[in-house]
Amino acid sequence: MNAIFNAHRGLLGARSSDLKSINFGFPYVDTLKILQKFGPGCVFYGHASESDLDDLEKKLKAGDRFLALFCEFPGNPLLTCPNLKRIRHLADTYDFAVVVDETIGTFANINILPYADIVVSSLTKIFSGDCNVMGGSAIFNPNGKYYSPLKDWARRELEDTYWAEDVMFMERNSRDFASRIDRINVNAEAICDVLKEHPLVKSLFYPRYVETSQNYEDCRLPEGGYGGLVSLVFHEKAQAVAFYDAVQTAKGPSLGTNFTLTSPYVLLAHYQELEWAAGFGVDPNLIRISVGLEETTQIVEVFRSALKAAESVSTE
Incomplete structure (x- = not known):
């Protein structure tokens, strides 16, 4: 969030302090709050759909101008991916910056720098993995x-306050x-193979299987x-x-740990706004899984066993 905050602050300082930003796609909580609270505000497109881009393009053609578009690739927790090619084209045509958070995709899997002016990432997550140090990165695209x-703004305004031992551990x-x-x-795909065919699972969210999978492939x-990162929704709350x-993993709200972590993410992150989140397709009973480094057969069996526990629940 430090990287996102400073990316926003930097663009306000380097471009204009009067232009609103765009939050494109359902975001991690604080991203939207930062854009709403600091500066002149933002326009929110919660679905990151092509129709959202159609509406944005309509506003741009009508004369609306923006500071920057902020998005996640993939998004959290629905793992959808915005159309970065089209976003880049609109940004070049109508003069706004593009800031992409690649924390979940990671630069080991994807290359989104050609479409972004700033790439932000939480180094606290899988880049570290060890749960003993925090950090974030913001990469300015030299092109x-x-x-x-x-x-120029960074040279004037930024102060390096990263603690030396944190740097060493990172x-x-x-x-x-x-x-x-x-x-x-490998582990995440093996878990998805178990979940996606199970009759109790209503929806499975993973970049390979969501409707925007081609955007990820690009x-x-x-x-x-x-x-x-994998998210799923059961047909019934009792099954979730x-x-x-029953699931024999660590349980908590973070992601990117070296061990698998399961959480009722929406209840934790959006407890005071469940109805609002549901309006963007984010089910209050969604379960989010951050996959770790366990032996593949072992972690798959953990989820098979948890599914058996869900099967035993009567929903009548």
């Missing part, structure tokens, strides 16, 4: 239109980042996978409760 003014933790991503990609590296109670 981007706003690169020079952003660099560097150490990241050394096996690429191999960990490979393992997590940015996927030749050897890249689909990441370690039984599954969550």
Whole structure:
């Protein structure tokens, strides 16, 4: 969030403090709050759909102008991917910046820099994996239109306050980042194979299977996978409760840990606004899984067992 906040602050300083931003797609909570609270506000498109882009293009053609468009690739928790090619075209045509959060996709799986002016990422998550250090990154695209003014702003305004030992731990933790991503990609797909065919699972969200999968494929590296975040919705709330109670993983709200982590994400992140979230297709009973480094057969069996517990629940 520090990286997102400073990307927003930098664009306000480097471009204009009077222009609103765009939050495109259902975001992590604080991204939207930052854009709403600091500066002149934002326009929110919660579905990240082509019809949302149609509406945005209509506004742009009518003369509306914006500071920047902020999006996640993929989004959290629905794993949908906005059409970055079309967004880049609109940005070039109507002069706004594009800020993409690739925390979930990771630069080991995808390359979104050609479409972004700033790429932000939470290094606290899978880049570190070890749960003992925090950090974030903001990468300015050197080929981007706003690169020079952003660099000038950073030289004037940014102060390096990163604690030296945090830097050391982050560097150490990241050394096996690429191999960990490979393992997590394999584990996540194996878990999805179990979940996507199960009759109790109403919806499965994973970049490979959502409706916007082609947008992900357009940015996927030749050897890249689909990441370690999976979300699912059961047909009945009681089944979700039984599954969550039974699943033998760590349980908590983060993601990108080296161990698998399961959470009732929407209840934790949006408890005071469940109806609002549901309006964007985010079910209050959604279960989110951050996949770790366990042996594949072992972690698959963990989820098979949890599904059996859900099967035992009577919904009559």
